[in-house]
Amino acid sequence: MLAFEGKRCLHSRGLKAALFLSLLLALGHFCVYCLWFLQGKQGGPLSAEFQELIKQGNDAGYIYPATLYEGFIGGEGYTFFNQLYFYLIPIIAVLPFGASFFQDEKSGYLKQIYIKKTKGAYLNSKYLVTFLSGGTAALSAYVFSFALNALYVPAINPTQVALHTNVIDIMSMSEWYYTKPYLYFGVYGAAIFLCGGFLATLALCISFIGKNTMFVLSFPFIVYTALDYVSLQTDIPIYSLRSIINPMDGYTKLNVPISHVFLMLIGCCVATTFFFGLIGRLREKII
Amino acid sequence: MINLKRFFIVLFIELFIIALMVLYGLRVAYVNRNNDKTEVQYVYDSVPAETQNFEITIDEEKLYDTAAFVKKFPNIQKCFTYQGSIYEQMKDTTYLPSIKYILYLDVTFKNITNETQDVDLINYSLFVNDSYHNGINPILLEELNQLSGLSLLPGHSYTVSYAFELSQENIDRERYQNLLRQRFSLMLTGYPNIQHLVLTHITPVEANKDDVAFYQELISSKGVIQTDLPNTKNGTILKIGESYVDNNITLQVDDVSIEHKNIPALIKKIGLDKNVRKGEISDFEKEYIYKNGNAVIRENYYKDAKVVVVHCVIKNDTDAPHSIYLYPYLRNYIGINAVEPTYCHVENLKYKKHGTDYTLDAHSQGSITYLYVIGEFKGKYAKPDFRWDIENKPLYLGFSEMDPGEINLEKEILYGYGKFLRIK
Numbered sequence: 001m002l003a004f005e006g007k008r009c010l011h012s013r014g015l016k017a018a019l020f021l022s023l024l025l026a027l028g029h030f031c032v033y034c035l036w037f038l039q040g041k042q043g044g045p046l047s048a049e050f051q052e053l054i055k056q057g058n059d060a061g062y063i064y065p066a067t068l069y070e071g072f073i074g075g076e077g078y079t080f081f082n083q084l085y086f087y088l089i090p091i092i093a094v095l096p097f098g099a100s101f102f103q104d105e106k107s108g109y110l111k112q113i114y115i116k117k118t119k120g121a122y123l124n125s126k127y128l129v130t131f132l133s134g135g136t137a138a139l140s141a142y143v144f145s146f147a148l149n150a151l152y153v154p155a156i157n158p159t160q161v162a163l164h165t166n167v168i169d170i171m172s173m174s175e176w177y178y179t180k181p182y183l184y185f186g187v188y189g190a191a192i193f194l195c196g197g198f199l200a201t202l203a204l205c206i207s208f209i210g211k212n213t214m215f216v217l218s219f220p221f222i223v224y225t226a227l228d229y230v231s232l233q234t235d236i237p238i239y240s241l242r243s244i245i246n247p248m249d250g251y252t253k254l255n256v257p258i259s260h261v262f263l264m265l266i267g268c269c270v271a272t273t274f275f276f277g278l279i280g281r282l283r284e285k286i287i
Numbered sequence: 288m289i290n291l292k293r294f295f296i297v298l299f300i301e302l303f304i305i306a307l308m309v310l311y312g313l314r315v316a317y318v319n320r321n322n323d324k325t326e327v328q329y330v331y332d333s334v335p336a337e338t339q340n341f342e343i344t345i346d347e348e349k350l351y352d353t354a355a356f357v358k359k360f361p362n363i364q365k366c367f368t369y370q371g372s373i374y375e376q377m378k379d380t381t382y383l384p385s386i387k388y389i390l391y392l393d394v395t396f397k398n399i400t401n402e403t404q405d406v407d408l409i410n411y412s413l414f415v416n417d418s419y420h421n422g423i424n425p426i427l428l429e430e431l432n433q434l435s436g437l438s439l440l441p442g443h444s445y446t447v448s449y450a451f452e453l454s455q456e457n458i459d460r461e462r463y464q465n466l467l468r469q470r471f472s473l474m475l476t477g478y479p480n481i482q483h484l485v486l487t488h489i490t491p492v493e494a495n496k497d498d499v500a501f502y503q504e505l506i507s508s509k510g511v512i513q514t515d516l517p518n519t520k521n522g523t524i525l526k527i528g529e530s531y532v533d534n535n536i537t538l539q540v541d542d543v544s545i546e547h548k549n550i551p552a553l554i555k556k557i558g559l560d561k562n563v564r565k566g567e568i569s570d571f572e573k574e575y576i577y578k579n580g581n582a583v584i585r586e587n588y589y590k591d592a593k594v595v596v597v598h599c600v601i602k603n604d605t606d607a608p609h610s611i612y613l614y615p616y617l618r619n620y621i622g623i624n625a626v627e628p629t630y631c632h633v634e635n636l637k638y639k640k641h642g643t644d645y646t647l648d649a650h651s652q653g654s655i656t657y658l659y660v661i662g663e664f665k666g667k668y669a670k671p672d673f674r675w676d677i678e679n680k681p682l683y684l685g686f687s688e689m690d691p692g693e694i695n696l697e698k699e700i701l702y703g704y705g706k707f708l709r710i711k
Contacts, residue, residue, distance in 0.1 A: 160420040167417035
C-alpha cells in the first residue's frame, strides 16, 4: 500500500506543480541576489571598492566577501524572497498529496480501496506519504536555492564583524551559525521539513469536513496565517510557525530555543497523526 | 531496433546528467578556491603581534566589574550616569544596569614601517568566541586617552587604553556567567589576512561594596548627581556670554581670537609651552604643528588653516571640590562641522592622567585655553553646510558626549541632543 501511494504521489501533478513553484522561487532568488545584487562577482558589488581598500593596505574588518550561508533563500535578508518563500510554504507543501484523501473519498475510490485493503493500512500509508511529500516539497526551494547559489557564492563561514546578518550571540544556535553554518541551516531544514509535513497532513485532517478541493488545499494556509496573526497580537513568537522555522527571523531566535521549536512541530505532527488515524478509522462519513 | 534506439537515448541522457554534475562540481570548486583567505589566524598575547604597519603588544588585560571600573576611572562616570543621558531620554532603564563587566586593555602600537602611519583606533573589535563581537565605544576611547586620532612616526610607539562594555543583553546567559572561560580575542586585521590576537592573561577586578553602592545609584533612574546649580540641559543652545554648567561648575568664555600665522610664537604667547602635559607631546604633534611655521595637519586642505584660540574661565562657587569633563568640540555655524581641540592649556585646575576631568577646589577659579586648528574643505567636500567662514559666521563650542545627529544651529534645530555655547 505504501509503495502504491508513493507511486501515486510521485506521478501526481501536484508534486510537479510544487517542485516547479519551488524552482521558480529559487531561480528568482538566484537572479535577484547573484546576478543583480552581487553582479556575478564573488564578494558582491562592494568587491571593486574593497579590493581598492585592500590594495591601499586598509585593514577594515568589516570587509568580507558574501557567503552562501547568507546568500540563499533561507539565509539572507536583503531581498523579499526569504519572506515570500516562508509565506508560500503551506501552499507548496499541500500541493503534492494534501487533497488526495479528499479526492479519493469524493470519487468513490476509497470504497474500492477499503474492499481490498484494511482501513489502517490505507490511512497509515496515506498519512506517511502525505507527510513525506509535504515536507519534501516545503524543503525543495531551500535546497534548490542553496544548490543554485553555490554556483556564484562561496561557502565560507559568516562573520559577526561584517554586519551581513542579524544573528547575535544570544540567539539560539548562534555559535553553530558562525562556526558550523551547515549544521545551523541543516537543523532549520529539518524544522521546515517537519512543518511542511504537518501542513500537508493538516489538509488530510480537514478533508473529513471539506466540501471542495480548494478549501482543503487552502485550509493549512489559513491556519498558518492565522497563527502568525495571533502571534503578532499576543506577542508570543512560538505561535508563529512562519517565524520559528525561518533561520533569519531574529525576534523568535531571541525568545524561542530550537528545542521548543522541534517540540512544537513534533507535537503538531503527533496531533494530526492521532486525529487523522482516529477519525479515519471510526467515521463512516461525517457529512 | 527500437530497444537500441531507446538504449542510446537513455545513455545520452545519463551521460549528459553526469557531465552536468561534473561541470557543477568544477564550478563550485572554482567559486570556493579562495576560501582559505577567510580562515582566522590566531596569535597569542605572549608575544607581540605584527600587522602590515604595526607591532602590537598587549600590556594589560583586566576584566573589571563595571562598578570597579567607574571607581578606577572617575572621568568616565558620565558614560554610566542615567540622569541626563540618552537612556533617560529613551526611558531605557535596563541597558546601563546590564553592563556588568568592562574588558580593559592597554594596547601598544609601534610603527614598523618607514612612513608615518595612521592608527585606525576604532578598527579593533573584541570577539568573545565566534558569535559575539563588540566594537569600540568612541566616547570611552576619547575619555580614557584624550585623543580621537593617532598617527605614529616610523619607529615610534604609543599605548592606547581600550574599554569594551560587555552587556548581558548581548551575550548568551551561560557564557556571560562564565566569562573568564570564554575565548577573548582582538581582531587585528580583516579580510584577506584575518588575524585575531587571543587574550590569555585576563585578570578579574572585583568591586567592593562601596563602589557597588555608588555605581548602583549612578545608573538608577533616580540619578545621583546632586547639584546646587542646575546642569545645562541637553538640547540647549546657549547665547554669547551665557554660562555652561555641569556638576556645579560654570564655564564662561571670556575671549575668542583668530590667528593664522606664526603658530610657534602663538603657543609661547598663550603659555602653551608650559602645558601641564609637557613632556607628553609626541613628536608627531610637533611635526604637524610646527612644519613651516604654519599649522599643517594631515592633507593639503589644512595649508591655509586658521587657529581659533578660546579662553575660558571655570568657577566653582560651592563648598566642595567638583570635577568637570571638558573636551568641547568647536562647531561651525550650522553645527555639522566640528573639530576637537588640538591643544589646551590649563591653570588652577587639577588634571589626572588617563582622565579628561578637571577638578576645581571649593570656591576657586581656573582657566582653560583651547586651541583649534581649522581649515576649509576643498573640492568635492566643500559643501556649504561644512564651511567655517570664521571671519563672518558664528562659532559654537559643543559639549555633547553623543553625536547630535542632524542639527542646524543657525535655525536652532536640535533633536534634544547636545549642549552648545555660542562664542562668536
